[in-house]
Amino acid sequence: QVQLQESGPGLVKPSETLSLTCTVSGGSISSYYWSWIRQPPGKGLEWIGYIYYSGSTNYNPSLKSRVTISVDTSKNQFSLKLSSVTAADTAVYYCARVPTHYDILTGLSHPLYYFDYWGQGTLVTVSS
Amino acid sequence: QSVLTQPPSVSAAPGQKVTISCSGSSSNIGNNYVSWYQQLPGTAPKLLIYDNNKRPSGIPDRFSGSKSGTSATLGITGLQTGDEADYYCGTWDSSLSAGPVFGGGTKLTVL
Numbered sequence: 656q657v658q659l660q661e662s663g664p665g666l667v668k669p670s671e672t673l674s675l676t677c678t679v680s681g682g683s684i685s686s687y688y689w690s691w692i693r694q695p696p697g698k699g700l701e702w703i704g705y706i707y708y709s710g711s712t713n714y715n716p717s718l719k720s721r722v723t724i725s726v727d728t729s730k731n732q733f734s735l736k737l738s739s740v741t742a743a744d745t746a747v748y749y750c751a752r753v754p755t756h757y758d759i760l761t762g763l764s765h766p767l768y769y770f771d772y773w774g775q776g777t778l779v780t781v782s783s
Numbered sequence: 784q785s786v787l788t789q790p791p792s793v794s795a796a797p798g799q800k801v802t803i804s805c806s807g808s809s810s811n812i813g814n815n816y817v818s819w820y821q822q823l824p825g826t827a828p829k830l831l832i833y834d835n836n837k838r839p840s841g842i843p844d845r846f847s848g849s850k851s852g853t854s855a856t857l858g859i860t861g862l863q864t865g866d867e868a869d870y871y872c873g874t875w876d877s878s879l880s881a882g883p884v885f886g887g888g889t890k891l892t893v894l
Contacts, residue, residue, distance in 0.1 A: 690883075699785055699871065699885055699886070699887045699888045700820075700828065700871055700873075700885040700888075701885070702882055702883040702884065702885070704882075713881075713882060714882075715882055716882075749827055749828070767816075767833075768815060768816060768818065768873070768874055768875035768883055769816075769818035769830060769833045769873060769883075770818075770820075770828075770830065770873075770883075771830050771833070771839065773827040773828055773829070774827065775826070775827050776827050
């Protein structure tokens with residue numbers, strides 16, 4: 656059974672960079688896309704971005720200028736960095752697995768649109 | 784403001800059936816599969832339905848999904864108190880902001 660666990664500081668100061676890591680266990684990080692999703696207190700879900708194990712990324716345009724997602728296959732981990740944070744970035748941050756479709760004709764892998772395994776989430780508060 | 788529109792809340796009695804709607808457009812639901820997630824209080828979302836109407840292993844057949852045009856519906860039969868949760872629809876949006884999108888969520892109360 657695949658399990659995901661987020662880790663990182665629960666408090667970040669305004670204008671600084673939020674950094675989180677997701678550790679994947681019970682399965683390999685290879686051959687899948689992996690995503691970050693956040694949920695402000697009392698609000699809905701917002702997709703932040705995803706990364707393929709090879710390193711290719713796609714980010715939510717509304718956050719693209721501040722987001723970097725990276726992967727470390729040797730540690731079965733992927734990470735999120737969100738720069739210049741404000742109080743509006745206070746949220747529970749989830750990491751999740753994205754099922755992948757391999758196109759035999761093109762040899763390319765594409766992320767499907769849903770998230771089948773989620774971490775438990777970690778609350779990050781932006782405050783001085 | 785969410786890309787997909789869901790009712791803020793629905794309610795029904797134990798044992799009854801409830802449906803939750805999710806409305807979108809041709810750039811998302813109209814041309815892509817829909818998924819549904821259940822978020823119990825204080826927990827992470829859990830995949831309930833994918834590819835419009837498929838259930839992952841372990842999800843009871845009390846939960847069903849359907850899609851028509853630019854709208855989708857989650858159905859829950861034989862309601863239990865343990866079904867009280869927030870439910871979110873999701874899909875891919877092919878517009879300029881291409882990527883996964885979610886509805887605003889619907890709070891289900893089992894009276």
